[in-house]
Amino acid sequence: MLPKSSGEGVLKLNLNESRWGCSPGVLEVLKNARSQDVCEYPQYDKLVNRIASLRGVSPDRIIVGNGEDDLIHCLAETFLEPGDTVVHASPTYPMFPIMSRMKQACVVEVPYGQDLGFPLEKMISVVRDGARMAVIVNPANPTGGSLGRESIVSVFEACRKDTVLVLDEAYFHFAGVSHLDLTEKFPNLIVLNTFSKAYGLAGMRLGYAVSSQANICEMQKTILPITVNSMAVSAGIAAIDDEPFLSRVVRETLTEKKILISELSSFGIRALDTDTNFLLVEFGPAADKVHQGLKDEGVLVRDVGKWSQLKGFLRITVGLREDSERLIAALKKIV
Ligand SMILES: Cc1ncc(COP(=O)(O)O)c(C=O)c1O
Incomplete structure (x- = not known):
């Protein structure tokens, strides 16, 4: 049975x-781990530099986390106060409402249409009224679709200057398109990514966020100082190396x-x-x-x-x- x-x-x-x-290169570095890799605290520079060159941004605009969930938690800790409004389309990846509610934020869930169309107009009108954080998961989970760049930009442009914009791109490899470069246009935008999906490292727990230096600096103050372990660091580098x-x-x-x-x-x-x-x-x-x-x-x-x-x-x-x-x-x- x-x-x-x-x-x-x-x-x-x-x-x-x-x-x-995962890549055989990942298994190789795990197998060849030295005692030193285990007994010493991890160093993130090499991984951060590798992600920086992969994504074409400077290392000081990147923060790594123990999976993307760790970074979603860190976002809530860093930017939310009780009573703040967080807006997202619904249904969405549940960690956003869960972490927001943990900070006693007020979560506004804008429902998808019955045809699973993204509620663009409604989302724009809600963020116009003011929100501390606006979240777009693109491609979305569990609905699976993508928003075009213009639609994403139209939501972000409707937000007030003090709104923290979050773009979760956990599945972007499968869509073949990332809008990470929008962090240049919107300094308040934080783009999230994970090694759990296309790279096949869910068990290692590794994710990263890209934003302005100022936002990353704020997030560094609230994330646990050593949150990603040495093996995940080595695995992440090996995964990136095996394009x-x-x-x-x-x-x-x-x-x-x-x-x-x-x-x-x-x-x-x-x-x-x-x-x-x-x-x-x-x-x-x-x-x-x-x-x-x-x-x-x-x-x-x-x-x-x-x-x-x-x-x-x-x-x-x-x-x-x-x-x-x-x-x-x-x-x-x-x-
Ligand atoms: C949209 C989305 N974001 C984040 C995550 C979690 O990523 P991680 O495993 O890096 O915590 C998932 C996992 O299913 C997801 O679907």
């Missing part, structure tokens, strides 16, 4: 982790996503394409049964039906060919 939650034999398609693993691996993961994810969409559609299941490494798959009233049935088959997917726009949908991470085959085989048994 297969285990029902996690563990050996379970196929995890519920957290948008990479099924391609061919990253390109292959992205290319194969996109190819597999297309194949999976068409396979699902061939037996009458609609999957919404996204700009990420997951799909939104529609099962209608059977969604709960399918979710549970897949779990019983050892395939974990994410139930997103609690949001009205996603009622009847399951969010499924795109995996390897054999993962899709196992998923389809399990679905054939259930549906």
